[in-house]
Amino acid sequence: MKKIQDNVWLSAIVIIVLLLLIIFLPNIVKLFSNSGDVNSNLNQDKIAIIKAELNKIKNDTIYRVDEKILTSNDINRKIYMISEEENKEIYKILKYDEWTLAGDEIQLPLYEGYEINYESKYYIALNSYDEEKCTIMFATDKEILCTYFAPISTYNECSTYIDSLTALQGSVNDEVSFFYDVFAKDSGLIILLDNETDGISDDEMSAYSISKLQPFNMEQGNSIEEYNVITKKYFNKEITNFENSKTTVDKETGMIKATGWSYDASAHMVLKSTANMNSSAEQTAEFDCYVIQDSDMLDGKYKHVKEYLITGNVEGFPDPIKLKLTFNLMEDSENGSYYILYNNIEFIK
Numbered sequence: 001m002k003k004i005q006d007n008v009w010l011s012a013i014v015i016i017v018l019l020l021l022i023i024f025l026p027n028i029v030k031l032f033s034n035s036g037d038v039n040s041n042l043n044q045d046k047i048a049i050i051k052a053e054l055n056k057i058k059n060d061t062i063y064r065v066d067e068k069i070l071t072s073n074d075i076n077r078k079i080y081m082i083s084e085e086e087n088k089e090i091y092k093i094l095k096y097d098e099w100t101l102a103g104d105e106i107q108l109p110l111y112e113g114y115e116i117n118y119e120s121k122y123y124i125a126l127n128s129y130d131e132e133k134c135t136i137m138f139a140t141d142k143e144i145l146c147t148y149f150a151p152i153s154t155y156n157e158c159s160t161y162i163d164s165l166t167a168l169q170g171s172v173n174d175e176v177s178f179f180y181d182v183f184a185k186d187s188g189l190i191i192l193l194d195n196e197t198d199g200i201s202d203d204e205m206s207a208y209s210i211s212k213l214q215p216f217n218m219e220q221g222n223s224i225e226e227y228n229v230i231t232k233k234y235f236n237k238e239i240t241n242f243e244n245s246k247t248t249v250d251k252e253t254g255m256i257k258a259t260g261w262s263y264d265a266s267a268h269m270v271l272k273s274t275a276n277m278n279s280s281a282e283q284t285a286e287f288d289c290y291v292i293q294d295s296d297m298l299d300g301k302y303k304h305v306k307e308y309l310i311t312g313n314v315e316g317f318p319d320p321i322k323l324k325l326t327f328n329l330m331e332d333s334e335n336g337s338y339y340i341l342y343n344n345i346e347f348i349k
Helices: 002-059 084-094 152-163 174-184 202-212 224-234 294-298 305-310
Strands: 063-070 075-082 114-117 123-128 133-139 144-151 247-249 256-258 265-271 283-293 321-331 338-347
Touching: 002 084, 002 133, 002 144, 063 152, 075 084, 075 174, 084 152, 114 152, 123 152, 133 152, 144 152, 174 265, 174 305, 174 338, 202 224, 202 247, 202 256, 224 338, 265 294, 265 305, 283 294, 283 305
Parallel strands: none
Antiparallel strands: 063 075, 063 114, 114 123, 123 133, 133 144, 247 256, 265 283, 283 321, 321 338
């Protein structure tokens, strides 16, 4: 009798389990399918971004293509200034409908191929991968967004077309381009070149600080402590004399105010010696600094300044100021960007 009761209870448990499975199975299946949908949606989002970026290429008038060329010493790049019609041809060659998303584990070549840079936060790196396919990588300066496989014919056609175009004379290596960009972000650099006198004066540090103060209070002035924060970061020292040609001390409040002055130009630094873009140690390097008036930039007198200057195509530009700069290359922990800590400036006559 007990055996019959045990069998009844076992059967009941099995029936309950089966009922539970029937009830909850759709939700379990949906859970796993939703996981797949999430991944699918992420991929679709990436593809949508890429398609939007490719449309920007088609609509831009000019962008850059860097052909990476190995030399015995370092990596040099040829730069192409490409017209709207040439943009459209490259856009047709890329044919994103033939792409498939590649996994994160693929090994990307370091130097072969082309980089397509345009008016966007992304750039495209096109590289041969094997005999059947190439990789098309979308990235920013800080991260790779995604990588696709495409037929090797895409790379071959793009290479053939780019090679048929005329590059700017000269070439540029990564160090020159890197340091140009770092200095270009420093709007206060032009202040340090004011009098073309060696060293860094209190006057120059005062004006430089004002260019960095957030907020700068024109009427009431700013505190000595606010100035010190900036000069410690960019010069590793403090201002000794605030009574100078750029600032004055309010005798009632002790706040530091600006005297009357302004700067209406920008400084463009082209590395002429060697420098280490992977070191934070103190180093000294020589630069040609091209000072260009804001009015000339706004009027369009100088277009694509970086591309021309870093490849040595300087005809029509002002004569450069020649500098020997002692500095540390520093990384900003907040945003991962780089800035210069200025130790000394020497003008080469």
